[in-house]
Amino acid sequence: MQTTIKLTVNGRARTVEVDSRMILADMLRDQLRLTGTHIGCGTGNCGACTVMLDGRTVKSCCVLAADADGADVLTVEGLYTSPDDLHPIQQAFIANQGLQCGYCTPGMILSAKQLLDANPDPTEDDIRHGISGNLCRCTGYHFILESIQDAARVLRGEPSAPSASITGLRADDVAG
Amino acid sequence: MITAELELHRPGSVAEALDLLARHGDDAKILGGGMSLVPTMTLGLARPEIVISLNHVPELRAITEDAATATLRIGGTARHNDVIASPLVARHAPLLADAARHIGDVQVRNRGTIGGSVAHADPAADYLPTLVALAASVVVRSTRGERVIPAAEFFIDVMATALAPDELIAEIRVPSQGAARGAYRRLARVEGSFAIVNAAAVVRPAGSGASVVAIGGVAGAPVVVDASAAVAAGLTEAALAAFEDAVRTACPQPFEDLNGDAEYRREMAVIHARRALLAAAGAAAA
Numbered sequence: 051m052q053t054t055i056k057l058t059v060n061g062r063a064r065t066v067e068v069d070s071r072m073i074l075a076d077m078l079r080d081q082l083r084l085t086g087t088h089i090g091c092g093t094g095n096c097g098a099c100t101v102m103l104d105g106r107t108v109k110s111c112c113v114l115a116a117d118a119d120g121a122d123v124l125t126v127e128g129l130y131t132s133p134d135d136l137h138p139i140q141q142a143f144i145a146n147q148g149l150q151c152g153y154c155t156p157g158m159i160l161s162a163k164q165l166l167d168a169n170p171d172p173t174e175d176d177i178r179h180g181i182s183g184n185l186c187r188c189t190g191y192h193f194i195l196e197s198i199q200d201a202a203r204v205l206r207g208e209p210s211a212p213s214a215s216i217t218g219l220r221a222d223d224v225a226g
Numbered sequence: 227m228i229t230a231e232l233e234l235h236r237p238g239s240v241a242e243a244l245d246l247l248a249r250h251g252d253d254a255k256i257l258g259g260g261m262s263l264v265p266t267m268t269l270g271l272a273r274p275e276i277v278i279s280l281n282h283v284p285e286l287r288a289i290t291e292d293a294a295t296a297t298l299r300i301g302g303t304a305r306h307n308d309v310i311a312s313p314l315v316a317r318h319a320p321l322l323a324d325a326a327r328h329i330g331d332v333q334v335r336n337r338g339t340i341g342g343s344v345a346h347a348d349p350a351a352d353y354l355p356t357l358v359a360l361a362a363s364v365v366v367r368s369t370r371g372e373r374v375i376p377a378a379e380f381f382i383d384v385m386a387t388a389l390a391p392d393e394l395i396a397e398i399r400v401p402s403q404g405a406a407r408g409a410y411r412r413l414a415r416v417e418g419s420f421a422i423v424n425a426a427a428v429v430r431p432a433g434s435g436a437s438v439v440a441i442g443g444v445a446g447a448p449v450v451v452d453a454s455a456a457v458a459a460g461l462t463e464a465a466l467a468a469f470e471d472a473v474r475t476a477c478p479q480p481f482e483d484l485n486g487d488a489e490y491r492r493e494m495a496v497i498h499a500r501r502a503l504l505a506a507a508g509a510a511a512a
Contacts, residue, residue: 070234093265106336112264117281183331
């Protein structure tokens with residue numbers, strides 16, 4: 051059963067023909083070719099497919115595409131204008147090595163955005179709760195946490211200050 | 227992609243949704259936030275022929291109060307985070323918001339609905355014992371009319387409720403807590419997991435109804451234990467011991483699974499019921 055839906059994706063009005071069985075994550079990836087949204091488990095556990103729907107993060111594997119009719123969707127692609135102009139959260143994940151394989155990263159970044167939009171100065175505990183719906187199978191949580199702390203600093207207008215563990219690691223790499 | 231064919235309807239009003247249900251009843255499944263239904267369909271474990279999404283019925287999402295009767299009215303498709311953030315919920319039923327904060331994770335609370343959780347009726351869901359302890363009612367509607375079902379009667383067994391195939395949950399009606407105090411405690415392996423057992427306590431001032439603790443995760447439907455005598459006795463150790471025995475008696479055959487056998491679950495029910503009761507009574511949790 052095909053349905054035509056109209057929605058806004060990353061600020062752009064789109065009209066998409068979707069099958070009623072299609073989930074939002076598939077529509078974003080296969081119809082709109084926005085492959086930054088990853089599908090991990092497909093059953094709402096891992097958070098890799100996290101996108102913002104009308105300003106709130108959702109797991110796009112658990113939303114029917116047709117139900118996004120009329121919605122405003124933000125994916126990781128909507129956070130930056132060009133690779134030279136990344137969002138401060140994306141920049142912080144790079145500066146703090148907040149990713150290993152990178153599969154969970156788009157979801158982590160959108161969960162970080164949801165958190166920081168509401169809470170510009172989160173405690174470590176706030177961050178842990180904020181990303182509790184996102185799994186990192188590389189278990190790189192510590193650097194993800196530091197990335198979000200650093201992004202929060204930058205978004206508050208303070209200078210980026212990557213953690214000592216990361217800067218130390220880099221110095222070792224250079225020395226080696 | 228869900229593999230089984232399905233016919234999706236997206237009604238724009240309650241009346242339209244009820245007409246669809248009257249026509250398709252048995253073959254139709256209602257979609258709220260989709261936190262349980264969509265993955266279940268993706269896995270092929272649910273294969274409804276017809277899905278009726280309530281995500282385009284704004285009137286079902288409202289949270290209002292009926293000041294004359296001191297009643298909180300939560301629309302069936304209010305998201306968990308709507309419940310948590312609502313000043314009306316904070317005023318009339320803060321216990322409900324306390325319980326909702328434990329549901330899933332941020333993304334689940336952003337999308338999942340109270341009506342969906344109540345209709346799904348997972349025995350360990352955070353809302354179930356909470357609504358029973360608060361003496362809430364589930365307001366269901368069909369083209370045949372409206373029924374107001376006490377939460378204690380709505381939940382029948384594991385994922386089985388009093389909801390008829392042509393009915394939808396229009397509203398959760400919660401009497402204002404007023405001077406009653408509530409507390410919610412749960413045991414879970416990690417944040418975001420369903421509770422192994424959970425307990426919601428409501429301590430009511432003398433003369434304004436029974437003090438109760440409702441316990442989830444042990445039986446098909448929440449188990450209610452009257453705590454009025456323990457509260458009246460000032461929650462002395464002797465009174466608490468009697469209350470704990472009443473909890474044990476009320477949980478003769480708790481569920482058994484990888485999270486714990488019957489004996490473990492029963493004792494966890496006792497401990498969490500006690501903690502919820504003491505917290506509701508304002509005492510330090512033991």
